Amino acid sequence: MAEVKHNIKLPKxxxxxxxxxxxxxxxHPATHGVFQNILEIDGEKIIQATPxxxxxxxxxxxxxxxxxxxxxxxxxxxxxxxxxPINNIxxxxxxxxxxxxxxxxxxxxxRVIIMELARISDHLICNSILGVDSGAFTGFLYIFQYRELxxxxxxxxxxxxxxxxxxxxxxxxxDFSETAWTKINKFLDEYPRVLKEFEDLFNxxxxxxxxxxxxxxxxxxxxxxxxxxxxxxxxxGVDYDVRIQKPYCRYQEFxxxxxxxxxxxxxxxxxxxNEEMWQSISLIKQAIQKIxxxxxxxxxxxxxxxxDFYLPLKKDVYTKMEALIYHFKIIMGEVDIPAGELYxxxxxxxxxxxxxxxxxxxxxxxxxxxxxxxFIYYQAYPELVEGSMLSDAxxxxxxxxxxxxxxxx
Amino acid sequence: MLNSKFVLDKLIEKFGEVIxxxxxSFGLMAIHADKEFNLKILQFLYDxxxxxxxxxxxxxxxxxxxxxxxxxxxxxxxxNMTQNFHIRLKFALDINESNIYTASQLHPTAxxxxxxxYDFFGVNFVGHPNLIRVMNVDEMDYxxxxxxxxxxxxxxxxxxxxxxxxxxxxxxxNFSV
Amino acid sequence: xxxxxxxxxxxxxxxxxxxFATSCCGIEFMATMGSTYDLSRFGSERLAxxxxxxxxxxxxxxxxxxxxxxxxxVYIQMAEPRxxxxxxxxxxxxxxxxxxxxxxxxxxxxxxxxxxxGCPPRPEGIIDGILxxxxxxxxxxxxxRNSPEYQELLKSYGIS
Numbered sequence: 001m002a003e004v005k006h007n008i009k010l011p012k013x014x015x016x017x018x019x020x021x022x023x024x025x026x027x028h029p030a031t032h033g034v035f036q037n038i039l040e041i042d043g044e045k046i047i048q049a050t051p052x053x054x055x056x057x058x059x060x061x062x063x064x065x066x067x068x069x070x071x072x073x074x075x076x077x078x079x080x081x082x083x084x085p086i087n088n089i090x091x092x093x094x095x096x097x098x099x100x101x102x103x104x105x106x107x108x109x110x111r112v113i114i115m116e117l118a119r120i121s122d123h124l125i126c127n128s129i130l131g132v133d134s135g136a137f138t139g140f141l142y143i144f145q146y147r148e149l150x151x152x153x154x155x156x157x158x159x160x161x162x163x164x165x166x167x168x169x170x171x172x173x174x175d176f177s178e179t180a181w182t183k184i185n186k187f188l189d190e191y192p193r194v195l196k197e198f199e200d201l202f203n204x205x206x207x208x209x210x211x212x213x214x215x216x217x218x219x220x221x222x223x224x225x226x227x228x229x230x231x232x233x234x235x236x237g238v239d240y241d242v243r244i245q246k247p248y249c250r251y252q253e254f255x256x257x258x259x260x261x262x263x264x265x266x267x268x269x270x271x272x273x274n275e276e277m278w279q280s281i282s283l284i285k286q287a288i289q290k291i292x293x294x295x296x297x298x299x300x301x302x303x304x305x306x307x308d309f310y311l312p313l314k315k316d317v318y319t320k321m322e323a324l325i326y327h328f329k330i331i332m333g334e335v336d337i338p339a340g341e342l343y344x345x346x347x348x349x350x351x352x353x354x355x356x357x358x359x360x361x362x363x364x365x366x367x368x369x370x371x372x373x374x375f376i377y378y379q380a381y382p383e384l385v386e387g388s389m390l391s392d393a394x395x396x397x398x399x400x401x402x403x404x405x406x407x408x409x
Numbered sequence: 410m411l412n413s414k415f416v417l418d419k420l421i422e423k424f425g426e427v428i429x430x431x432x433x434s435f436g437l438m439a440i441h442a443d444k445e446f447n448l449k450i451l452q453f454l455y456d457x458x459x460x461x462x463x464x465x466x467x468x469x470x471x472x473x474x475x476x477x478x479x480x481x482x483x484x485x486x487x488x489n490m491t492q493n494f495h496i497r498l499k500f501a502l503d504i505n506e507s508n509i510y511t512a513s514q515l516h517p518t519a520x521x522x523x524x525x526x527y528d529f530f531g532v533n534f535v536g537h538p539n540l541i542r543v544m545n546v547d548e549m550d551y552x553x554x555x556x557x558x559x560x561x562x563x564x565x566x567x568x569x570x571x572x573x574x575x576x577x578x579x580x581x582x583n584f585s586v
Numbered sequence: 587x588x589x590x591x592x593x594x595x596x597x598x599x600x601x602x603x604x605x606f607a608t609s610c611c612g613i614e615f616m617a618t619m620g621s622t623y624d625l626s627r628f629g630s631e632r633l634a635x636x637x638x639x640x641x642x643x644x645x646x647x648x649x650x651x652x653x654x655x656x657x658x659x660v661y662i663q664m665a666e667p668r669x670x671x672x673x674x675x676x677x678x679x680x681x682x683x684x685x686x687x688x689x690x691x692x693x694x695x696x697x698x699x700x701x702x703x704g705c706p707p708r709p710e711g712i713i714d715g716i717l718x719x720x721x722x723x724x725x726x727x728x729x730x731r732n733s734p735e736y737q738e739l740l741k742s743y744g745i746s
Contacts, residue, residue, distance in 0.1 A: 026653065026656055027606060027635075027656060027660060028635070029635035033608070033609070033612075034608050034653060052543075053543060053544070054542075054543055054544040054545060054546075054650075054652055055608070055650060055652050055653045055656075056608055056609055056647070056648055056650055056653065057544040057545060057650050057652065057687045058648055058650065058683045058685060058687065058688055059553070059560070059683070059685040059686065059687050059688070061529075061554060062553065062554055062560050062685065062686075063560060063683070063685060065560075066560060074682065075682075078609070078610055081609065081610040081613060082613060097435065098435075125613075141620065141621065144616070144617070144620045144621075145620065145621060145622065147617070147620075148617065148620065148622050151617070161614070161617075161706075161708070162610055162613055162614055162706050163610055163705065163706060224463065224464055224490070225516065225517050225518070226517050226518055227464070227465060227466070227516070227517075227518030238490075240490060245493050246493070340434050340435075341434055341439075342434065342435050343437060343467070343486060343495070343497070352466070354466065354467060356467060356469060356486075358471060366471075367471045367472075369467070369469045371466065371467045375521065375522075375525075376518055376521070376522070378521075379517065379518070379520055379521045380517075404608065404609060405609050405610065408544060544687075545652070545687060546651055546652045546687075553686055553687075558686075559686075560684070560685055560686065561684050561685065561686065562684075562685070562686045562690070563686075565690065
């Protein structure tokens with residue numbers, strides 16, 4: 001068990017004689033995922049918090065040392081399972097950069113569409129659950145319906161709703177069908193109105209503002225010292241976004257703004273995520289427009305020419321000899337990759353999701369380490385919560401958007 | 410503008426023999442140095458105005474069982490946010506004497522990352538405020554991510570190894586135990 | 587009309603579940619509770635998060651060895667009659683994680699009534715699992731919880 005200090009000396013005006021130790025979690029309705037916090041409280045005020053993690057440790061990094069590269073994609077799904085496509089595409093980008101595969105423009109724009117849909121779906125959950133934790137259940141029910149629309153889009157493209165395993169090393173497994181485009185356009189038509197309705201419920205709501213403003217705030221210097229990235233850092237005032245600093249997937253051609261807050265408290269984090277959803281909608285519209293402008297052969301290629309990694313089409317496997325040999329090589333894991341190491345990062349919904357990939361020239365990774373943003377910024381939780389009330393601790397935890405799968409890997 | 414050669418030259422100018430080598434891959438330079446100086450090097454990179462690597466992006470360890478005397482490598486990835494530049498530092502440790510100074514006073518980010526390195530590899534960070542296991546159960550007595558330990562739980566009795574392609578009569582040749 | 591049939595009918599249409607959601611299957615459960623695949627039309631309107639007040643323990647997600655004692659404690663705290671459904675591949679058998687830190691199926695620590703396979707199972711699959719639980723609840727004899735076979739089962743898990 002973690003080290004906990006008991007019987008901390010309380011100030012003279014306190015009514016209690018000693019502090020009370022309570023256990024918040026691992027099974028608790030308000031912790032989204034399995035985290036435990038041992039809290040020392042004086043009445044309702046928290047004196048000290050000690051978090052313990054690891055209740056869902058599944059040893060991803062050790063599993064990845066065993067699997068060939070395309071089998072690591074389902075593992076990355078289960079890191080931040082609310083926005084699984086971003087993890088998948090981040091891994092594919094890492095392998096493609098390592099091996100040196102060029103992705104055609106259409107595939108890159110399609111990837112941008114999928115990643116921004118995933119970002120919307122993750123921020124949807126975070127904001128509506130923040131509402132549920134402060135007592136407002138309606139927002140959650142209404143806006144979760146639009147998550148069903150996003151699930152239908154994923155299902156049309158890759159077959160699965162939540163843990164998508166979307167795309168391949170080299171592009172996508174099939175082009176987006178007519179139904180997929182209809183569904184995407186339907187989502188873009190209906191969602192902005194619903195997001196506006198959600199904002200009307202929460203943004204100027206007296207109770208919500210009183211519950212979230214001034215709660216769990218952090219200054220920009222402390223946030224940088226603790227290694228925050230993503231919306232939590234942007235709410236504290238630093239505009240660091242991996243899509244702008246180290247662009248990938250042609251993000252440098254898109255026109256979008258990065259919302260930045262001031263005090264870093266729960267209300268600022270809520271507003272930053274809300275604004276990011278609007279920016280994502282604009283990015284998807286721009287990507288669809290850019291796909292429409294592609295001409296000639298570029299307008300139809302949805303995967304790269306990488307026979308060592310990209311499975312050939314089934315009709316070729318059954319008719320051509322080469323395709324059969326490549327299919328066999330890839331499935332039996334006979335593809336060798338060069339030795340070397342690479343660190344590649346994408347902007348996940350929670351921050352900078354990094355993949356540190358070391359290869360020794362074999363068939364699988366020698367060491368694969370995930371730089372998980374949730375794990376790094378959860379260390380700051382005691383500092384955010386000490387001195388505030390017990391109910392503020394719950395809201396701080398849910399506004400940080402902690403996902404257990406990403407925290408424990 | 411920062412570039413790798415500038416950083417390397419400044420480090421060699423200040424520390425001289427301590428820097429034992431460097432390698433560059435995909436635009437990121439990794440500088441190898443002696444493990445006794447890890448905190449001094451990180452402090453130098455933090456304090457110098459024209460280097461200013463004040464953000465610790467990542468900290469992890471790698472196990473090379475074949476390099477005798479330098480089996481564990483602890484690596485830090487530091488970042489200069491204003492100039493958008495990363496640099497990687499690597500320090501090699503012997504597996505029987507794996508002590509290295511903690512960076513958690515300088516970068517609070519390193520606190521749990523070092524606990525994770527201890528939990529998985531057994532690296533002892535001298536001066537860490539609370540060096541106990543973070544992910545695995547507290548009663549575990551081995552360091553699971555070292556190469557000699559297997560992935561699966563060895564106490565299972567219900568798995569039939571022959572059907573999984575291990576042991577028995579079948580050996581496809583692409584699985585090394 | 588036998589009394590046991592009336593009791594069975596009443597019990598099966600008012601099961602109060604405890605969602606023990608740890609990972610990805612928990613998000614599919616949230617979708618099941620939403621309006622498209624409404625679970626509350628089967629009587630499970632009130633989700634209790636306290637084991638003392640609920641009937642059905644739905645274990646959704648991977649249970650690691652660190653979490654297993656917690657799960658056992660929650661099960662022991664539940665009052666009879668109680669049912670357990672293991673949702674997802676990880677809860678049924680460890681799923682894709684055949685590693686040193688994951689419990690290979692929750693039936694190593696608590697007795698399970700229904701297993702729902704899938705990774706994650708579709709909401710229709712979770713509802714199918716609930717319907718099978720309803721069948722079990724309807725047809726269960728009122729004396730089952732005091733019978734020697736049930737006591738044997740609990741003793742084999744070390745819960746007395």
